[in-house]
Amino acid sequence: MNVMVTGGAGYIGSHTVRELENNGHQVLVLDNLSRGHQAAVAETFLIEGDTSDRELLKQLFTDFEIDAVMHFAASSQVGESVRLPSDYYQNNLVNGLNLMNAMLESRVRHLVFSSTAAVYGEPREVPIPEAHPTNPTNPYGATKLALEGAMRWYGEAYGLRWTSLRYFNAAGADPAGDIGEDHTPETHLIPLVLKVALGELPHLEVYGNDYATPDGTCVRDYIHVNDLAQAHVLALDALADGAPPSAYNLGNGSGYSVLEVIRTAEEVVGKTLPVKFAARRPGDPAMLVAGSDKIKSELGWQPAYPGLKDIIETAWRWHLGHPRGFEK
Ligand SMILES: NC(=O)c1ccc[n+]([C@@H]2O[C@H](COP(=O)([O-])OP(=O)(O)OC[C@H]3O[C@@H](n4cnc5c(N)ncnc54)[C@H](O)[C@@H]3O)[C@@H](O)[C@H]2O)c1
Structure with missing residues (x-):
């Protein structure tokens, strides 16, 4: 499939780009490089752009005949989200909705979304099942949960086909040693x-x-970044085979x-x-x-x-x- 990976120059995105390419998919990375690294996707076609740019998104969907989107692009630091909720609602929710609207307008129907354990808040039971109540305790988790909610209703009304992957703590690096985790500031x-x-x-x-x-x-719960990448490719294949919308936890x-x-x-x-x-x-x-x-x-x-x-x-x-x- 032709897959747009938003945030593909970031930590988890770049590992998933590699896994997609190893499985025969064609990848286009869209990243504003605010936190990502061009060198993390040196061999892949990268457009430096922002998910807020609806016209750019639609142009890319058409020009590259995109079949599916993997949406990693987000702001993802819990402490920062408490200080700057407006930035988080803008980047994670408003820009996420912009992406989904551009997808609908361009008839791109498949979406795999980077969600998080932060949607659950303080757990009532561990291990946490997907059916656990969602009650985020910070704006980061709240914005991710809000976009999941929009995906659900877009699915029912407009036929958007989506999978939400709720990662626990991503860790590790590709064993090749050439890509890995490099956040500024590092909080992990x-x-x-x-x-x-x-x-x-x-x-x-x-x-x-x-x-x-x-x-x-x-x-x-620490999960290897390549195991996350593998899950994205499985989710994409399942969507292509007609799997219904679903949210999945990812941890060990x-x-x-x-x-x-x-x-x-x-x-x-x-x-x-x-x-x-x-x-x-x-x-x-x-x-x-x-x-x-x-x-x-x-x-x-x-x-x-x-x-x-x-x-x-x-x-x-x-x-x-x-x-x-x-x-x-
Ligand atoms: N790292 C973890 O443990 C973890 C856990 C749960 C969920 N997640 C989620 O997984 C995703 C990837 O996390 P990561 O650790 O790889 O983060 P990251 O910061 O390394 O990657 C995010 C990428 O998105 C890009 N980006 C941000 N806003 C953008 C925008 N508006 N337009 C275009 N590009 C934009 C950044 O430049 C960066 O390359 C995020 O959505 C994050 O919330 C991460």
Whole structure:
């Protein structure tokens, strides 16, 4: 299929572009490069543009005979979203609606959307099933949930065919070592730990050690970025085969505390890493673990990297080769 990947120069988008191309799809990346890197998609056709530009979108849909869109482009930092909700509603909801409207006008009917565990808010049960109530505790999660809601109604009224993938904590890098995670600022635990290992940061700040978890630090479910990429290709194939609209969780189903992540990273890098404890961050749930049975049974998804150590090893290979990230 001819697939437009919005945000394809970003972390998860660039890994998915590679997986799409490995599976015979033709890819067009649309990215404004606000947070992405041209070098992450060096071999792929990249248009530098914004999802707010309806005329550009329609032009690209026609010129490249686009069959489907994978929509990664978004603002995705929880803390920033609390400070700047207007930016988040604009980029994640308004620009997302603009994209969907352009798709309808150009008769592009298939959409795979990057959603998030943040749609659930504070969990009432773990592992969290898709049927869990959605009650986001920050604007980031709220904007993702709002776009999911629009997708549902666009599906019913206009025949939009969509799949929403609710990722838990994306981590790791392509084992080839040439693309990986490079956010500015970096807020994700594993790259921060590895930056401490590289001497780029003096120590790791751990936010809260008094949660109701076995060691007091927050527990999260880490999923390898290539396993996310695989899920996108499966979702696209299923949509092409007529699968109904659906939302799926994506995680490994095992929770690791912040301290367990640090200990595992220490094993991978072969040294002890300095840690400082700081106050809890508001809105951080104690434990987020995915129930991902639905995507396994309905789409046949199986993670290739179920273990944390294997995930961190791939991230380490990327960071060792690119201690300051991409060149551009
Ligand atoms: N990283 C995670 O753990 C995680 C977890 C859950 C959900 N997600 C979601 O997955 C998606 C990708 O996350 P990521 O970590 O790869 O983020 P990222 O910041 O690396 O990638 C996002 C890309 O979108 C581009 N972009 C942003 N706004 C744009 C716009 N208006 N027009 C065109 N391009 C635009 C950025 O330049 C960037 O390249 C996001 O939607 C994010 O909310 C990520």
